[in-house]
Amino acid sequence: MEKPKNLIVIHLESISRTNLWQYRNDLGTVWRLMSRSLQFNRFFSSATSTVMAYTDLSYGDSSLFDSCPVFPLTKRYPKNKEAFSELWVECLARGYRVFNFSSSPYHKRVEDAGKFGAAVNNPDIPVLCEKALGRMAAAKREGWRFYAYFWDDSSHLAYPSPIKDRAEGVAGRLRRAYALIDASLNRLLSGLVELGLWDETVVIGFGDHGDEAWSHGLNRGYCHCLVPYASLAWTPMFIFDPGRFPPAITGQLASMVDLKATALGLLFPDQPSQFPRTPFSGLDLFRERREFAFSQNMFALQREYSDPERGMIKGYAATDGDYRLVVSSGGRKPEEGGMELYCDQADPANSLNLLKFFRLDREGGIRRFVQPPEAVASNFTCVFEPPRVESLRAAFN
Numbered sequence: 001m002e003k004p005k006n007l008i009v010i011h012l013e014s015i016s017r018t019n020l021w022q023y024r025n026d027l028g029t030v031w032r033l034m035s036r037s038l039q040f041n042r043f044f045s046s047a048t049s050t051v052m053a054y055t056d057l058s059y060g061d062s063s064l065f066d067s068c069p070v071f072p073l074t075k076r077y078p079k080n081k082e083a084f085s086e087l088w089v090e091c092l093a094r095g096y097r098v099f100n101f102s103s104s105p106y107h108k109r110v111e112d113a114g115k116f117g118a119a120v121n122n123p124d125i126p127v128l129c130e131k132a133l134g135r136m137a138a139a140k141r142e143g144w145r146f147y148a149y150f151w152d153d154s155s156h157l158a159y160p161s162p163i164k165d166r167a168e169g170v171a172g173r174l175r176r177a178y179a180l181i182d183a184s185l186n187r188l189l190s191g192l193v194e195l196g197l198w199d200e201t202v203v204i205g206f207g208d209h210g211d212e213a214w215s216h217g218l219n220r221g222y223c224h225c226l227v228p229y230a231s232l233a234w235t236p237m238f239i240f241d242p243g244r245f246p247p248a249i250t251g252q253l254a255s256m257v258d259l260k261a262t263a264l265g266l267l268f269p270d271q272p273s274q275f276p277r278t279p280f281s282g283l284d285l286f287r288e289r290r291e292f293a294f295s296q297n298m299f300a301l302q303r304e305y306s307d308p309e310r311g312m313i314k315g316y317a318a319t320d321g322d323y324r325l326v327v328s329s330g331g332r333k334p335e336e337g338g339m340e341l342y343c344d345q346a347d348p349a350n351s352l353n354l355l356k357f358f359r360l361d362r363e364g365g366i367r368r369f370v371q372p373p374e375a376v377a378s379n380f381t382c383v384f385e386p387p388r389v390e391s392l393r394a395a396f397n
Contacts, residue, residue: 003145004094004145004267004268005145005200005201005202005241005266005267006136006139006145006146006147006148006197006200006201006202007091007096007146007147007148007201007202007204007263007266007267008147008148008149008150008188008192008201008202008203008204009057009087009147009148009149009150009203009204009205009206009259009263010150010185010188010203010204010205010206011054011149011150011151011152011206011208012030012155012181012205012206012207012208012235012236013050013151013152013153013154013155013156013181013207013208014155014156014157014177014207014208014209014210014211014224015027015030015155015178015207015208015210015235015236016207016209016210016211016230016231016232016234016235016236017041017207017210017230017234017235017236017348018210018231018234018348018349019174019178019210019211020207020236023174023175023178026175026176026178026179026182027178027179027182028182029182029183029185029186029189030182030185030205030236033185033189033203033205033238033240034205034236034238035247036240036247037203037205037238037239037240037241037245037247038238038239038240038241038245038247038248038249038250039236039237039238039248039249039250040237040238040239040250040252040254040285041249041250041251042251042252042253042254042293042321043206043234043235043236043237043254043255043256044233044234044235044253044254044255044256044293044295044319045206045207045208045209045228045232045233045234045235045255045256045295046062046233046255046256046257046293046294046295046296047062047208047209047228047256047295047296047297048209048224048225048226048227048228048232048233048295048296048297049208049209049224049225049297050153050156050208050209051071051072052071052296052297052299053208053209053256054151054208056256056257057087057206057256057257057259057260058086058087058088058260059084059085059086059087059260060087060257060258060259060260060261060281060282061084061257061277061278061280061281061282062256062257062280062294062296063278063279063280063299063300064084065299065302066299066300066301067300067301068299068301068302069301069302069303069306070302070303070306071298071299071302087147087259087260087263087264088100088117088147088149090260090264091147091267092116092117092147094267094268094271095144095145096144096145096146096147097116097117097135097139097144097145097146097147098116098117098146098147098148099117099118099119099120099132099135099136099146099147099148099149100117100118100119100120100148100149101120101121101128101131101132101148101149101150101151102120102121102128102149102150102151102153103121103122103123103124103125103128103151103152103153103154104121104123104151104153105123105153105159105160107121108121109121109122109123110122111131117146118135120132120135123153125152125154125180125183125184126187128152128184129184129187129188129191132148132150132188132191133187133188133191133194133195135148136148136191136192136195136197137195140195140196140197150188152180152181152184152185154177154180154181154184155174155177155178155180155181156177157173157174157177157211157223159177161176161177161180163176163180164176164177164180170213174211189203198242199242199243202239202240202241202263202266202267203239203240203241204237204238204239204240204259204262204263205236205237205238205240206235206236206237206238206256206259207235207236207237208235208256209224209232209233209235210224210231210232210233210234210235211223211224211231211232212224212229212231212232212349215231215349215351216229216231216350219311220309220310220311220312221309221311222309222311222312225297225307225312226297226312226313226315227297227313227315227317227326227328228295228296228297228315228316228317228326229317229324229326229342229349229350230319230324230342230344230347230348230349230350231348231349231350232295233295233317233319234344234348237254237259239262239266241266244266251321252285252289253289253290253291253292253293253319253320253321254285254290254293255282255290255293255294256282257280257281257282258282258283258284258285258290259282260282261281261282261283261284261285262282262283262284262285262286264284265284265286265287266286280294291320292318292319292320293318293319293321294316294317294318295316295317295318295319296314296315296316296317297312297314297315297316298312298314298315302314304329304331305331313328313329313330313331313337314328314329314331315327315328315329316328319344320395321344322343322344322345322395323341323342323343323344323392323395323396324341324342324343324344324350325339325340325341325396326339326340326341326342326350327339327340328340339355339364340353340355341353341354341355341392341396342354343392354392355396357369357370357371357372357384358370358393365397366393366396366397369384369389369393371384
């Protein structure tokens with residue numbers, strides 16, 4: 001029986017599909033790795049903030065904190081937490097060493113090492129990279145496989161950094177931010193080659209959420225954490241597994257919550273998880289297919305305006321990979337909430353609510369298409385021909 005490989009999960013902070021293309025010259029290492037990987041171009045984050053995205057990935061389920069009024073929690077957990085298992089726990093149970101490397105300046109510096117793994121948080125990125133490679137080298141010397149989670153937070157828009165702070169304008173700040181995380185990924189991958197671990201390691205890279213420059217409202221200054229439009233929820237994901245997957249691009253629909261089951265299926269195909277699934281659990285993408293991908297910016301019973309900035313209102317979305325249905329509460333202005341429908345592939349910024357061209361009934365269903373009288377150009381009439389209108393109506397329903 002072939003020995004399972006190591007697993008490295010690369011957390012690409014604040015990178016959407018749009019930003020991935022817009023700043024591709026600053027993300028050269030990411031693109032080179034992607035070009036040798038299996039890319040999922042219809043991958044959607046189940047959340048619009050870093051902590052929620054990490055939680056969904058780790059547990060493989062987006063409903064864990066649905067009963068909690070405040071998130072994130074530090075001391076209180078939901079009653080059903082024991083029914084869930086994190087990815088690192090499942091790897092640990094199968095004899096892996098487990099490492100968590102992060103660079104968040106919003107948490108204290110940590111370097112905890114134990115018998116079965118280590119956790120390091122250090123905003124000094126070069127030091128963090130060398131500590132990561134040192135742990136991986138030790139695991140190899142001692143004959144252990146490892147699961148490593150690597151999160152360079154430098155590309156978070158609010159992350160303080162002298163290099164970023166000297167930039168002129170938002171675009172310059174983002175360009176420098178993405179160059180920073182690309183450099184840390186380059187060092188990590190170079191180290192894998194130096195350690196002789198390149199062919200023995202599965203690398204999964206994913207974007208946790210995107211950022212948008214307040215094109216859907218000021219949102220108290222948030223550039224993410226808001227209603228899950230495609231600009232926030234449509235993110236990159238790829239799997240690099242030498243010898244198993246040739247370079248390819250798939251249009252298979254995928255969600256953040258699928259990464260846990262998919263990773264375990266790749267590493268341990270004959271050892272399924274023993275933990276129960278809920279309607280919000282992820283799928284093994286190589287054994288199952290999903291019909292829709294769901295995203296949320298708050299949990300079901302989480303109170304609006306309960307976050308530290310007292311700014312968040314609830315929003316949810318479902319997509320089939322082409323169309324996106326968005327529902328938001330409007331917060332204290334419910335008239336500003338409601339339903340919106342977008343075509344992600346044609347309108348990745350989600351700027352035009354397609355429902356403006358339809359009359360809806362009292363239950364929210366589409367009654368009929370209403371072409372604006374001023375829309376006489378062939379550009380419009382060729383797109384909104386009867387067969388295409390029917391396909392759009394079917395997707396909405």
